[in-house]
Amino acid sequence: MSNFLHFENVSKHYGEVKAVDQVTLTVEQGEIFSLLGPSGCGKTTLLRILAGFEQPDSGRVILGGKDVTDLPPYERKVNTIFQSYALFPHLSVWDNIAFGLKVAKRPRKEINDAVEAILAMIQMEDHAWKKPDQISGGQKQRVAIARALVNKPQVLLLDEPLAALDLKLRQRMLIELDLIHDEVGITFLYVTHDQGEAMSLSDRIAVMRDGKIEQLGTPAEIYEAPRTSFVAAFIGDTNFFDGVVAEPLEKGVVLDGMLSAALDKDYSRLKVEDFPDVECYNDKQIRQGEKVFLSVRPEKFRISREKPEARPHLNIIQGMVEDVIYLGSQTKYWVRVADYQISVIRQHSRFLLDEEPIEWDEQVWLSWHADDGFMMEKYSEQDEALLPAPPDKVGDEVEPEVEAQ
Numbered sequence: 001m002s003n004f005l006h007f008e009n010v011s012k013h014y015g016e017v018k019a020v021d022q023v024t025l026t027v028e029q030g031e032i033f034s035l036l037g038p039s040g041c042g043k044t045t046l047l048r049i050l051a052g053f054e055q056p057d058s059g060r061v062i063l064g065g066k067d068v069t070d071l072p073p074y075e076r077k078v079n080t081i082f083q084s085y086a087l088f089p090h091l092s093v094w095d096n097i098a099f100g101l102k103v104a105k106r107p108r109k110e111i112n113d114a115v116e117a118i119l120a121m122i123q124m125e126d127h128a129w130k131k132p133d134q135i136s137g138g139q140k141q142r143v144a145i146a147r148a149l150v151n152k153p154q155v156l157l158l159d160e161p162l163a164a165l166d167l168k169l170r171q172r173m174l175i176e177l178d179l180i181h182d183e184v185g186i187t188f189l190y191v192t193h194d195q196g197e198a199m200s201l202s203d204r205i206a207v208m209r210d211g212k213i214e215q216l217g218t219p220a221e222i223y224e225a226p227r228t229s230f231v232a233a234f235i236g237d238t239n240f241f242d243g244v245v246a247e248p249l250e251k252g253v254v255l256d257g258m259l260s261a262a263l264d265k266d267y268s269r270l271k272v273e274d275f276p277d278v279e280c281y282n283d284k285q286i287r288q289g290e291k292v293f294l295s296v297r298p299e300k301f302r303i304s305r306e307k308p309e310a311r312p313h314l315n316i317i318q319g320m321v322e323d324v325i326y327l328g329s330q331t332k333y334w335v336r337v338a339d340y341q342i343s344v345i346r347q348h349s350r351f352l353l354d355e356e357p358i359e360w361d362e363q364v365w366l367s368w369h370a371d372d373g374f375m376m377e378k379y380s381e382q383d384e385a386l387l388p389a390p391p392d393k394v395g396d397e398v399e400p401e402v403e404a405q
Contacts, residue, residue, distance in 0.1 A: 001264075003062060004029035005155060005187060011211075012045050012061030018058070019045040021211035027155075032181055032188040034198040037208035038234070043191045046208075047157050050189065052076050064154055069174065079148035080157040083164055085140045093143050094119070094128040100151045118146045121183060122176075127292040138169045145180060155187045162197060174201055188293040195235050223297075225283075229376045232295040239342050241294040243272035245286050245375070265371055267313065270294055274338040278315045280322050292375045298345040300372035303333060303358065304365050313370040321362045333358065335366060342366065 005027040012020040020042045027194065035043035048054040050061055052073035060069045068076050079100075087096050096204055100310045101111045119125045122142040127135055132143070141161060148156055158177075162170045178201060193199050198205050199219045206216045207230075209265040215222055215231045226232035229240065246269045270292065280294050302308065302360055308316055319337035333344040358364060 001108075004064060005189070006060075006062040007046065007050075008060045008062065010046070010049060010056045010061065012049060012054060012056050013044075014263065018042075020049070023059075023211070023213060025206060025213065025216070027187060027189065028203075029187055030185055031203040032178075032190060032201055034190040034192060034202040034205045035208060036192060036195065036198040036205050036234075037214075038193060041208040043193075043208050043213040043268075044159060045211075047080075047159055047189060047191050050076075051157055052157070053076055053300075076150075077154040078157055079151060079153040079155075079236075081141075081144050081148050081161045083160045085132070085144045086138060087143060087147075089132050092129045092131060093135065094123060096132070096143055097150055098146045100147065101384060104151070114150050118150050121180065124144050125357060126399070130331050137165050137318045138173055141165070141173055142176065144381050145177070149180070149184055153186065155189055158188060158190045160192055161190075163194075170197070177201060199235070213304075226295060226374060227284075227376065229293045229295065232374065232376065236297065237343060238295045238297050239340075241270065241272050241275065241278065241296070241340065241373075243270040243275075243281070243292065243294065245269075245288050245290050245292055246271045246277065247288060270375065275316050275340060276315075278317075278373070279313060279370040280375050281371050284375060286375050286377075292377065294373050294375050296368055296373045298332070298343040299347065300368045301342070301344045302367045303335070303344050303346055304367075305358065305362070307365045308367045314367055315373075316365060316367045318363065318365055321358060321360055321364055324358065324360055326357075331357070333364075335364060337366070 003026055007023050007025040010020055010023045011018070019040075023042070023046060025046075035046060037043050045054060049056050050063075052068070052071060052075075056069065060067055062068070063076065065080070088099065091099065097118060098111050098115045101114060106114075110204055116125075119128055122145065124139065124142060124146070127139060132140055135143070144161075145156075161177075162173050165173060174197060177188075190198070190201065202219055204216065204218055205222055207214045207222060215227045222231060223235050226235065232238050232340065234241070266282060267290075268281060268286070269299065270278050270280050272278065272294075278294065286292050307318075310316065317337055319335040322336045322341060323331055323334040325332045329348055331346045331348070333346065335342045335344055
């Protein structure tokens, strides 16, 4: 990994608040890197330190092999896109994009060629002479991106750039951002609290909490193998089982429908109060007797009326369906097992209209493989307050606003 952009032991305090706390982080040239976390976690402060709008209390920022920690913003080859677009209302689209080049006193032909080329890239040639109040929110965002890119920065900083857009427009703009990145090839540093945006756009993600990096990795690594309960809960939906690590099962033992294989040190049994014992992957080597959370994603469960055949490392439990929501591409179930309400997602790779669907109040069997659960330490009450609220059973998204064209 290159040291194209490197934060070295960077800290920033506001009074007693540690906004950024000894962060060391390297971003590769050309990648889309996201800083993800709840409000107040330090992600925007880190971006502002790179832009030169904030001075760190300690640490260094290296960009392209050069220490830029003490340089003023105008001497750093970075540009920032804000949520509010920050377009000049009295200037046309063309003049908004050309503004930075004119301030830099570039030759007229160079300005004309650069603006025309980037207008073509964002497909806004037909809107070049409109004012910002004559174009839609998505078009304003494209103009803001074009204005930032026309100066050819080393890094494009995006601070919650899609937060003001409705759901469908955000989804479309994510695709456009990815296409623009592929075309220009510069480094994007993307700040967001929206897990979906970060997961769909990023090459790598740093999940932040209380000024520190909680986990850094690819979207798949963070979602499939969260290192902490905070990350597991913040990235997507999950089910937590609260229990104690027990002794491993012996080979061939059947317990609560689970057939044990020859368990090695990577697998453990978890005793959950008023709940069947479950087998789980113990990659963190949490020791016997320790209290843990087991995280299992909703889509990892299989739901059926018939009891599955026992297999090595397969957990099988029985419960009752309390709620069902059909969502087109999938059905969501909430299944009661003792004191737990388990969220289950069944994807519709095939869905037959003449198939008898599972209904409310039915007894069902849930099964999942031990490899699909991850044991981790419990998060604190303070951490729990930072987590996104669980989605409503009537849908995960509020009704989007209608955007004026």
